[in-house]
Amino acid sequence: MARFKVSFSTLMLILGLLFLYIPMAILIFYSFNASRLVTVWAGFSTHWYVELFRDQQLLSAVWMSLRIAFYSATMAVCIGTLAAFVMTRFRRFRGRTVLSSMITAPLVMPEVITGLSLLLLFVHMAQIIGWPADRGMMTIWIAHTTFCSAYVAVVVSTRLREVDLSIEEAAMDLGATPFKTFFLITIPVITPALISGWLLAFTLSLDDLVIASFVSGPGATTLPMVVFSSVRLGVSPKINALATLIILAVSLIAFIAWYLMRRAEEKRRQMIQE
């Protein structure tokens, strides 16, 4: 009986992983297809990759998306870390419930609602204070920062809860200000969480189509918008080539992050043993 149950869940795990990875493997495989028809194999070719790098509109959208993702992730780490710090270190204060719901709600809020509500905010702000006059990179940056902060707050607060409070207390007993303690003790200890929070925010921002579509103006076209308008018309091998590059880049970054974290973990374990 015991044996059967273990093998059932293990079997499900293997099947589940296959389910997650087979479609992506197919996508990569057909990106090297010479034929325009995605489902008919006509020989190996890197033609679609060449085509991809000739597409000026696409390349400028990539550049736009990367810049927005960089700025959004950076700002989201600042705001999310502060929010996580408040939630884990401040005991009781007014507005705690409001803050904690504003951190958790964006995690599940349907994107169409977030997008619409932010657009209406920007429209009202433009009417009342005259800013933002144009919607574009700036408004997408604000929108992405807002929902990414919530994710960063969750990642960072998990780490903050694990940190040994006695180190922070010792620093303050020895006369360090809370400000100094935060920068000299807390920040270095939670750096891995800050990095993974930043990376998560970066990928979330890079990936967002719906919210960006609502708050963007005519001047700012991000990569998901270009991909979406192309995909809507049907399957295209060029998108497969793009998908392959994205999957490759993400896997590479994930592998490096995983490797670095493992090494840090091993080092820490060694230090504890010594």
Next chain:
Amino acid sequence: MSTWIKLLRDKLPQGRTLVFGIPFFWLLLFFLLPFALVLKISFSAAIIAVPPYQPVFSYVNDTFNIILNFGNYLFLFSDSLYVAAYWGSIKIAFISTLVCLLIGYPMAYAMAKAPLQLQLVLLLLIMLPSWTSFLIRVYAWMGILSNQGLLNQFLLWLGVIKEPLRLMNTNFAVVLGIVYAYLPFMILPLYANLVKLDRTLLEAASDLGSRQINTFWTVTLPLSKGGIIAGSMLVFIPAVGEFVIPELLGGPDTLMIGKVLWEEFFNNRDWPVASALAIIMLALLIIPITLFHRYQAKELEKNG
């Protein structure tokens, strides 16, 4: 340097306020306040102008006017299309959540039981797809499910079917797409919950003569309730408002509210109706969101 520190020390009370104030006011301004504006615009009427709605509050001839237009809501309830879209969204999101749970639970269970080193690798493998583009992952199914797609070709080759099945542009494709896209979000909280499960409880149950399957139903499953709720809400709530998946994989008979809202906003430029749609969607989702919040707040505030 020391004067600088002294200056900071003098400013300490403000420092605390600042630490709290920055995230608080950012989220208040860019997350909470916008909902009030959606509510306001849902009581407006669409006009051809920039922006395309009638002002709700106006100040003319020394009188402050509030014009509330309930027409949008009446319109939504009178038109069966919208009611059907809400119902369709909830049905599809519910089925998808259930399928995710049935697939995700055994997966999370197996992960939590694996050796520690392997657990980290498995965790990475589960999270990796959710870091690659969502759009691309949905797109992957377009090539698989179409009439000349790989799945149909495969089934024809096997001889299971005589002619291609219509898989693409059906509700089946939408559920499949949601399950595929959201499965990692179901697994992660379940895994986090199951891995913390106190092993001694299971041992105690088995020492007292409980069979393993019995222990699972009476000990493991009730203890993983938090993970089940968090995972299910992480799938269900966004799935109700999903736009990309029904747009790309769904057909003309796939009625989902996220898609309807998008069309009202972008195609019809009817911002007030889109706002009213969003407000009703929020009202429907408020209970699931509160459930999720309660679990997440417990997680956030717990001291490890």
